[in-house]
Amino acid sequence: MSNAEPVDSLSRAQVEVFAAGLHRIASCDGIHPREREVIHEFLTEARATDLAERLDDLPFDPVVAYRVLGTSWLRATFLRAALLLVNLDGGVSDAERDMIQWLMRAFGVAGTVDTLGETLSPGGLA
Numbered sequence: 001m002s003n004a005e006p007v008d009s010l011s012r013a014q015v016e017v018f019a020a021g022l023h024r025i026a027s028c029d030g031i032h033p034r035e036r037e038v039i040h041e042f043l044t045e046a047r048a049t050d051l052a053e054r055l056d057d058l059p060f061d062p063v064v065a066y067r068v069l070g071t072s073w074l075r076a077t078f079l080r081a082a083l084l085l086v087n088l089d090g091g092v093s094d095a096e097r098d099m100i101q102w103l104m105r106a107f108g109v110a111g112t113v114d115t116l117g118e119t120l121s122p123g124g125l126a
Contacts, residue, residue, distance in 0.1 A: 007045045015046040017065045018078055020058035025082045025099050032089035039085070062106050075107040076116075083116055 010018070019039060026035040036055075043052050051058065069075045079100060086096040097113050104116065 007042070010046060011068075012048065013068045014070075014074070015043070015048045016051060016058065017060070017068045018046075018081065019043055019048070019051050019055060020060040021065055021078060021103075022082055022085055023055045023058065024060040025096060025103075026086055028099050029093040029095040034088045035085055038088060062103060065103075066107055069107075072108065076109050079104055079107065079109055079116060080119065083113065 007015075019042065022039050022042070023031070023036075026032070026039070039055065040049075040052050043049050065078070066075065069078055082100055082103075083092065086092050086100070092100075092113065100113050100116070103109075104111065104113070109116070
């Protein structure tokens with residue numbers, strides 16, 4: 001078993017998909033400074049700080065994301081990360097909820113945004 005941090009196991013393409021997708025989801029209702037900060041922290045941990053200045057321009061294609069993320073576990077992890085991220089500003093907006101729910105269906109992840117939130121903590125997320 002590796003001692004590497006989980007982010008170290010992501011390929012450059014997977015890091016780009018995570019960054020672009022998280023940014024796109026967080027931006028759908030206007031990105032909160034804390035959301036942007038967390039994406040930047042992720043990019044620092046992933047040693048991909050060059051992407052931070054290009055977040056607004058990074059394309060996010062769900063079909064490409066499905067392929068690049070490769071496994072149902074990684075796709076679900078991305079969606080859980082997105083849900084945690086968009087909750088940083090105090091709640092999940094309808095636009096964010098709709099986008100995450102749409103991606104759950106596109107990625108073949110069963111359930112709803114609420115059930116996804118329940119997997120993150122005993123009380124779920126707002």
